Amino acid sequence: MNELLTTNETAEILGISPTAVANLLRDKKLPGVKKRGDDGIDRWFIRREDVALYCAGLAIFNMLQHKARIRGQAAEEGVPL
Numbered sequence: 001m002n003e004l005l006t007t008n009e010t011a012e013i014l015g016i017s018p019t020a021v022a023n024l025l026r027d028k029k030l031p032g033v034k035k036r037g038d039d040g041i042d043r044w045f046i047r048r049e050d051v052a053l054y055c056a057g058l059a060i061f062n063m064l065q066h067k068a069r070i071r072g073q074a075a076e077e078g079v080p081l
Helices: 007-014 018-026 048-070
Strands: 004-006 033-036 042-047
Touching: 004 007, 004 048, 007 018, 007 042, 007 048, 018 042, 042 048
Parallel strands: none
Antiparallel strands: 004 042, 033 042
16 A cells, blocks of 8 residues: 555645645655656655554554653653654
8 A cells, every 4th residue: 555645635634734744744754755746846745654654653642641641740742753
């Protein structure tokens, strides 16, 4: 499975804006590839597997953050992924 998604499709899956997806790509928190279209414009594409891995990593981080709160430990704010 090597399906490429657009930033809009990725944003819909993640429940965030296309701008937020672009920021994740720019910050190298989500891998993607740039391809030049027939119109000469470069566009980002993201592998579906990478979106799934990002979601899994985010879920694990949130679980660990939740466990730290239950134990009364300081949990780092934000999402490092």
